[in-house]
Amino acid sequence: xxxxxxxxSAARAMLLVAGAGLIAGAGAGPLAEPHLRPVPRTGAExxxxxxxxxxxxxxxxxxxxxxxxxxxxxxxxxxxFASPAPGIADARRMEFxxxxxxxxxxxxxxxxxTRASDGLGPLxxxxxxxxxxxxxxxxxxxxxxxxxxxxxxxxxxxxxxxDAPAIAGWHPTMPDPALxxxxxxxSLPGLPIEGRLRVAHxxxxxxxxxxxxxxxRAPRYGLERAGDGxxxxxDPGLMQS
Numbered sequence: 001x002x003x004x005x006x007x008x009s010a011a012r013a014m015l016l017v018a019g020a021g022l023i024a025g026a027g028a029g030p031l032a033e034p035h036l037r038p039v040p041r042t043g044a045e046x047x048x049x050x051x052x053x054x055x056x057x058x059x060x061x062x063x064x065x066x067x068x069x070x071x072x073x074x075x076x077x078x079x080x081f082a083s084p085a086p087g088i089a090d091a092r093r094m095e096f097x098x099x100x101x102x103x104x105x106x107x108x109x110x111x112x113x114t115r116a117s118d119g120l121g122p123l124x125x126x127x128x129x130x131x132x133x134x135x136x137x138x139x140x141x142x143x144x145x146x147x148x149x150x151x152x153x154x155x156x157x158x159x160x161x162x163d164a165p166a167i168a169g170w171h172p173t174m175p176d177p178a179l180x181x182x183x184x185x186x187s188l189p190g191l192p193i194e195g196r197l198r199v200a201h202x203x204x205x206x207x208x209x210x211x212x213x214x215x216x217r218a219p220r221y222g223l224e225r226a227g228d229g230x231x232x233x234x235d236p237g238l239m240q241s
Contacts, residue, residue, distance in 0.1 A: 081136035123184035198222040
């Protein structure tokens with residue numbers, strides 16, 4: 001072997017030994033990083049992290065960093081979810097406005113004169129995305145007996161067991177054969193709906209530390225008026241959420 005080849009072989013051996021030492025040293029640290037040696041925090045950095053993730057001293061006032069949870073992109077007001085972040089580039093703002101227009105777009109049944117907006121139905125939950133998410137947020141839980149305008153009922157049934165050893169306690173599910181995974185509570189004229197979300201409330205007494213008792217209401221959901229008349233609302237094998 002030529003002297004130059006001997007030097008290359010020796011250099012490779014040294015690199016392998018050094019790499020193994022770095023991996024072993026990194027794995028022994030608190031983060032157990034297998035591919036790099038973590039840079040230790042300075043005392044000031046450690047103190048800042050401890051202050052941010054530690055328990056608050058009290059709940060009578062907001063902590064210092066809570067006023068701007070998103071930094072310079074924080075928005076305040078009732079339309080914060082429907083507004084672009086401050087400082088966004090003009091090109092990204094155009095993308096935002098186009099997406100917002102599509103989100104608020106009202107769809108109609110076909111055929112119609114507005115061909116770019118038809119295709120609604122025959123079953124649906126709302127005419128627009130914003131119909132279930134006003135202000136890009138979530139709809140509040142309706143009172144018992146009130147019309148539901150923003151909640152959807154998810155359905156599932158137990159599926160045949162499959163081998164999934166990596167997921168402990170996993171319970172396989174499948175859509176309901178008649179109604180699918182989501183109940184459509186609206187339909188085009190002349191067509192029956194699949195069903196309606198039924199909301200009821202159970203009152204729960206919660207004792208407080210001062211001796212008082214607070215009454216909380218736990219919502220309970222169900223399915224009524226199923227379009228096919230099969231009575232899935234009382235089916236114990238139908239999982240609802």
